[in-house]
Amino acid sequence: MTYRSTFEKSLSEERFVVTAEIGPPKSADPLKIRDKAILLEGCADAFNVTDNQTAVVRLSSLAGSLILLQMDMEPIMQMTCRDRNRIGLQSDVLGAAALGVRNILCLTGDHQSVGNHPGAKGVFDIDSIQLLQIIKNMRDEGIFQSGDLLRGTRPCVFLGAAANPYADPSEIQVDRLRKKIDAGAEFIQTQSVYNVEKFLVWIDDVRSQGLDKQVHILAGITPLKSVKMAERMKYHVPGTDVPDAVYERIKNASDPAKEGYQIALQTIRELKDIKGIHGIHITALFWEEIIPALVTESGLHTQR
Amino acid sequence: MLRLMIITKQKNFDDILRSIDSKPVFLIGCNQCATLCHTGGKDEVLALKKALETKKISVSGWVILEPACHTMNDKRMLKDHAAELSQSEKILVLACGNGVQTLAGLVTEKEIIAGTDTLFLGEISHITEFNKRCVMCGECLLDSYGGLCPVSQCPKSMLNGPCGGSFHGKCEINQQVECVWDRIIQGLKKRGALQALSIIQPPKDWSKAGEMNRRI
Numbered sequence: 001m002t003y004r005s006t007f008e009k010s011l012s013e014e015r016f017v018v019t020a021e022i023g024p025p026k027s028a029d030p031l032k033i034r035d036k037a038i039l040l041e042g043c044a045d046a047f048n049v050t051d052n053q054t055a056v057v058r059l060s061s062l063a064g065s066l067i068l069l070q071m072d073m074e075p076i077m078q079m080t081c082r083d084r085n086r087i088g089l090q091s092d093v094l095g096a097a098a099l100g101v102r103n104i105l106c107l108t109g110d111h112q113s114v115g116n117h118p119g120a121k122g123v124f125d126i127d128s129i130q131l132l133q134i135i136k137n138m139r140d141e142g143i144f145q146s147g148d149l150l151r152g153t154r155p156c157v158f159l160g161a162a163a164n165p166y167a168d169p170s171e172i173q174v175d176r177l178r179k180k181i182d183a184g185a186e187f188i189q190t191q192s193v194y195n196v197e198k199f200l201v202w203i204d205d206v207r208s209q210g211l212d213k214q215v216h217i218l219a220g221i222t223p224l225k226s227v228k229m230a231e232r233m234k235y236h237v238p239g240t241d242v243p244d245a246v247y248e249r250i251k252n253a254s255d256p257a258k259e260g261y262q263i264a265l266q267t268i269r270e271l272k273d274i275k276g277i278h279g280i281h282i283t284a285l286f287w288e289e290i291i292p293a294l295v296t297e298s299g300l301h302t303q304r
Numbered sequence: 305m306l307r308l309m310i311i312t313k314q315k316n317f318d319d320i321l322r323s324i325d326s327k328p329v330f331l332i333g334c335n336q337c338a339t340l341c342h343t344g345g346k347d348e349v350l351a352l353k354k355a356l357e358t359k360k361i362s363v364s365g366w367v368i369l370e371p372a373c374h375t376m377n378d379k380r381m382l383k384d385h386a387a388e389l390s391q392s393e394k395i396l397v398l399a400c401g402n403g404v405q406t407l408a409g410l411v412t413e414k415e416i417i418a419g420t421d422t423l424f425l426g427e428i429s430h431i432t433e434f435n436k437r438c439v440m441c442g443e444c445l446l447d448s449y450g451g452l453c454p455v456s457q458c459p460k461s462m463l464n465g466p467c468g469g470s471f472h473g474k475c476e477i478n479q480q481v482e483c484v485w486d487r488i489i490q491g492l493k494k495r496g497a498l499q500a501l502s503i504i505q506p507p508k509d510w511s512k513a514g515e516m517n518r519r520i
Contacts, residue, residue, distance in 0.1 A: 081460075082460075086507060108460055108462060108467055109460075111459050111460060111476070111477050113459075113477055114477075122459070122460065124460045124461045124462070125507070125508075125510070126507045127460070127461075127462045127463060127464050127465070128464075129464035129504055130463070130464065130504075130505075130506065130507050133504060134507070145507055164468040167466070167468030167469070167470075168466075168468075168470050168471060168472065168473070168483075168486065169466075169486060169489055172466075172489060172498070172501070173468075175498075175501065175502060176466075176468075178502070179464065179501075179502060179504060182504060183464075183504055191468075238468075238469030238470070238471060238476035239468045239469045239476070
């Protein structure tokens with residue numbers, strides 16, 4: 001069996017994997033990515049490079065992915081549908097694959113109104129499910145979205161998507177996961193988990209339909225660094241679920257960052273043993289330096 | 305009564321004054337959409353006339369066209385106002401962008417000022433409330449979504465929604481707006497037709513939106 005990426009190989013061999021997010025800078029400084037990469041080297045199997053996350057202009061995910069490749073680290077290039085139409089997206093898939101990118105995470109993307117250019121025209125020519133299907137067809141069938149044929153080398157990429165166990169309406173979320181798998185998703189990174197109980201309900205549904213056998217699921221972790229961040233996640237970030245008990249723990253702590261770390265640690269330990277979970281995806285927003293300790297202390301490190 | 309109309313809003317009065325630049329002006333309204341959404345009917349044209357005159361702007365005359373986007377009616381009706389038109393330097397149009405352009409094509413010797421911003425093709429839900437329903441994309445997909453349009457009503461135009469960010473049925477971008485995907489799902493569920501959503505909808509053919517002319 002040949003694998004498209006080392007990340008795919010690890011998942012296929014049923015190793016419990018870790019991915020970590022590296023957000024590119026609001027500058028043309030490659031050192032900003034290299035410094036984060038050096039800090040996180042060895043902490044994760046692969047590293048998500050975000051694509052202008054929250055609609056804020058940053059160094060591109062393709063360039064960020066290439067910087068990681070030059071350091072022999074494995075990128076998961078994120079692609080959103082907000083800033084490029086199907087021509088631009090397909091072109092960048094070819095370019096990324098030619099440069100050595102082997103994992104792509106397909107997202108629809110945050111709306112431009114939440115970012116630093118609210119006057120921008122959002123593209124949204126296609127959505128994440130269509131993007132998955134388009135790249136899958138480029139890879140497996142050698143055809144572009146229009147039906148036109150690729151000439152020569154196809155983009156040999158391992159495809160991922162996001163899933164949100166907390167999204168409204170909850171009754172259709174597992175069907176939506178199935179649709180992403182049908183479209184081409186081979187791995188899933190979930191929304192950050194704070195409400196483990198609700199996550200268990202979702203994963204039970206996923207397992208009962210056998211979807212955990214069809215796709216590799218990584219559960220999301222975002223350590224809460226401060227009361228302000230907990231408040232933002234609880235009340236302002238769409239699609240997140242911070243239970244009152246977690247919020248109170250942060251709010252009443254003498255050292256909120258330390259408490260946030262403990263909560264993340266506890267959550268990883270609870271998620272690690274759940275049947276159907278194949279890894280942890282850590283998104284430490286502006287707090288990447290906490291990841292090495294989190295990975296080591298939760299026992300994720302020894303497994304690699 | 306529900307009707308689908310081109311919904312406009314009047315531009316800011318100061319911006320209108322800046323465009324008029326103290327020159328004599330002729331006012332044009334429209335008896336259709338702009339009347340129903342209270343931006344360019346007789347009431348609004350007369351109110352603006354009064355407001356402009358308070359600012360010492362000479363208003364040479366006014367007319368409510370039937371409707372402003374109808375070239376032949378415009379020609380006929382404007383003839384009756386030839387004298388007033390000749391006394392103006394500018395023509396301020398309180399109609400949709402469509403009507404403004406029809407007049408720009410007819411009255412080439414005067415400067416045309418758009419007095420409204422055109423927002424969307426929408427439903428008149430109440431006398432004073434309008435909701436976006438259509439972006440005239442050229443290929444109607446309503447059959448796939450229980451009669452509700454994600455192209456015009458979802459801020460990300462998702463054909464395979466929902467995005468997962470809605471909260472209690474409200475859009476993540478604007479809490480005042482109902483998530484169209486939530487409504488699509490509730491509608492299909494009511495009819496036991498949720499299965500329809502398992503089909504992956506292909507990318508939309510936007511070439512259909514490129515029509516510039518139609519003759520019958």
